[in-house]
Each structure stands twice: as structure tokens, then as C-alpha cells.
Amino acid sequence: MQMKCWYPAECEQQFQRLQTRLAELNVQLTGQLVEKINARFLRLNPEMALVLDEDGLSLSANGMKMQPDWRAEIPRLKRASLKSEMLARACQLGEKPSLIDATAGLGHDSLLMAYLGANVRLIERHPILFVLLEYTKAQAEQDAFLQAHMSRIQLIHADSNSYLNELAQQSEYVDVVYLDPMFPQRDQNHQAQKKQAQVKKQMQLLHMLLPEDGEMDLGDQLLHLAQKIAKRVIVKRPRHAVYLAEQTPDHQWLGDACRFDAYFPKGQI
Numbered sequence: 260m261q262m263k264c265w266y267p268a269e270c271e272q273q274f275q276r277l278q279t280r281l282a283e284l285n286v287q288l289t290g291q292l293v294e295k296i297n298a299r300f301l302r303l304n305p306e307m308a309l310v311l312d313e314d315g316l317s318l319s320a321n322g323m324k325m326q327p328d329w330r331a332e333i334p335r336l337k338r339a340s341l342k343s344e345m346l347a348r349a350c351q352l353g354e355k356p357s358l359i360d361a362t363a364g365l366g367h368d369s370l371l372m373a374y375l376g377a378n379v380r381l382i383e384r385h386p387i388l389f390v391l392l393e394y395t396k397a398q399a400e401q402d403a404f405l406q407a408h409m410s411r412i413q414l415i416h417a418d419s420n421s422y423l424n425e426l427a428q429q430s431e432y433v434d435v436v437y438l439d440p441m442f443p444q445r446d447q448n449h450q451a452q453k454k455q456a457q458v459k460k461q462m463q464l465l466h467m468l469l470p471e472d473g474e475m476d477l478g479d480q481l482l483h484l485a486q487k488i489a490k491r492v493i494v495k496r497p498r499h500a501v502y503l504a505e506q507t508p509d510h511q512w513l514g515d516a517c518r519f520d521a522y523f524p525k526g527q528i
């Protein structure tokens with residue numbers, strides 16, 4: 260895979276480190292020094308690229324820029340509680356579970372789950388999203404509010420199909436596997452309209468990075484694998500979406516825009 264990165268001269272060292280890290284993940288990163296990376300520059304350069312600037316590391320395309328911005332989540336975390344968060348009830352976060360988020364993405368759900376007490380392994384297979392996560396976690400480790408929770412977050416670059424399969428082979432069990440696979444954009448437009456602008460932008464860029472005819476894993480197989488190793492599997496879906504793997508859940512929590520479907524093991528775990 261190849262990717263371009265725009266950066267100003269003062270980010271040269273960060274660029275070198277990023278290039279080395281991405282080479283380890285089989286991504287060839289070419290850099291381009293840019294005097295000023297502003298909204299106009301991004302509009303005039305609509306192709307997909309990484310951006311290193313005073314905001315840190317971001318992904319940009321079509322004039323938009325996005326990053327897994329965990330610091331922007333702090334107000335939400337401060338409001339969150341085990342009772343108020345549907346995600347917390349679905350994953351029983353009060354029991355401080357061992358949890359695998361097999362579709363990490365921007366890590367926002369995992370951040371909330373770790374903040375509320377879970378020990379979370381985030382699995383992300385896309386190398387660009389993975390370095391964005393690594394960068395964000397490193398920043399969060401320097402943040403006075405977030406740093407206390409970072410020891411409960413572990414990032415793993417892997418395909419969850421292989422990762423969960425290996426755990427199953429080794430009879431290694433966890434309390435919860437959480438799945439939030441991509442969902443075809445055409446089927447969720449009416450959901451997206453309700454979302455705030457920043458979330459829409461993040462979704463659009465994710466869909467550009469993971470095209471439906473190429474990199475997108477709709478996650479049906481992940482449900483079967485997760486059920487082999489977890490005491491509960493929680494699947495996040497747009498509220499009106501079809502069931503994952505066409506499997507009727509054992510329980511549901513319904514929100515305005517999304518829902519959580521729960522699957523409990525049928526046999527011994």
C-alpha cells in the first residue's frame with residue numbers, strides 16, 4: 260500500500276518516525292513538505308493523504324480532515340456513567356470485564372469502555388487507522404485527564420478474523436467481544452443525516468478509506484468467531500439495520516440512532 264503525507268518543515272522528525280512505523284506495516288509513505296496546510300490547501304488537494312501539523316496526525320480527503328480525537332471526547336467521558344451509557348449496560352462495564360474491541364476504528368467506543376472500567380484490547384487491521392490510533396494513544400498518555408486510563412487500552416494491529424480464530428484454537432476466553440463493523444453507506448444515509456457534522460465527516464473519510472467493494476469487512480464472520488471465545492458478544496448497529504450474520508440477538512438495547520444487539524453463548528465457555 261502507498262500513502263502520501265503532507266507536513267510543514269517543523270514536523271520533519273515526526274514524519275521520519277511515521278515513515279519508519281508505516282514501513283513496518285507494509286505501507287510506503289512518501290512525504291511532501293508544505294509551507295502552510297490550511298483549509299484552502301486541503302480543498303485544492305482533494306486526494307487522500309495523511310497530514311502532520313499542529314493538530315497532530317490526521318487523514319484528509321476532499322477538503323476534510325479527521326483524526327481519532329480522544330481529547331475531544333473528554334466532555335463526553337466526564338458526563339458518562341455506568342447507568343447513563345447504553346454501551347456500559349450492554350457490555351456490563353461495571354464488572355470491569357476483559358474486552359476485545361474487534362473493530363477498533365477510531366477507538367471512540369473503546370475509550371469510553373476503558374474509561375468506565377473495562378480492560379480493552381483494540382484490534383484494527385487497516386494500517387493507516389492503526390497508526391492514527393497509535394498516535395492518538397501516545398498523545399492521550401500525555402494528557403492529564405486521559406493518562407490514568409491508558410493502561411487499560413492495548414492496541415493490536417491484526418485482522419480480527421485470524422486473531423479471534425487463534426484465541427479460539429488456544430481456548431483463550433474473554434468476558435466480552437465488541438463488534439461495530441462497517442455498514443454500507445447507502446443503507447444508513449437517513450441515520451447519517453441526524454449525526455453531527457464532525458461525526459459525518461469521520462464516517463465519510465472512513466468510507467473512503469475502506470471502500471465497500473474492497474477493504475470493507477461487514478463482520479458476519481466475526482460474530483461466529485466471537486461467540487466461540489466470549490461470554491457475551493455485543494454488536495453495535497444502526498437502529499434499523501439488519502442483524503449481523505442474519506442472527507437474531509438474545510437481547511437488545513435501543514437508542515435513537517443505534518442499537519446494541521447481545522449474543523450469549525449457547526454452550527460452555
Ligand SMILES: C[S@@+](CC[C@H](N)C(=O)[O-])C[C@H]1O[C@@H](n2cnc3c(N)ncnc32)[C@H](O)[C@@H]1O
Binds near residue numbers: 418
Ligand atoms: C465502524 S468502524 C468502528 C468504529 C469504532 N467503534 C469507533 O468507536 O471509532 C469499523 C472498523 O473496524 C475495522 N475492521 C473491520 N473488519 C475488521 C477485521 N476483520 N479486523 C480488524 N479490524 C476490522 C475497520 O477497518 C474499521 O476501522
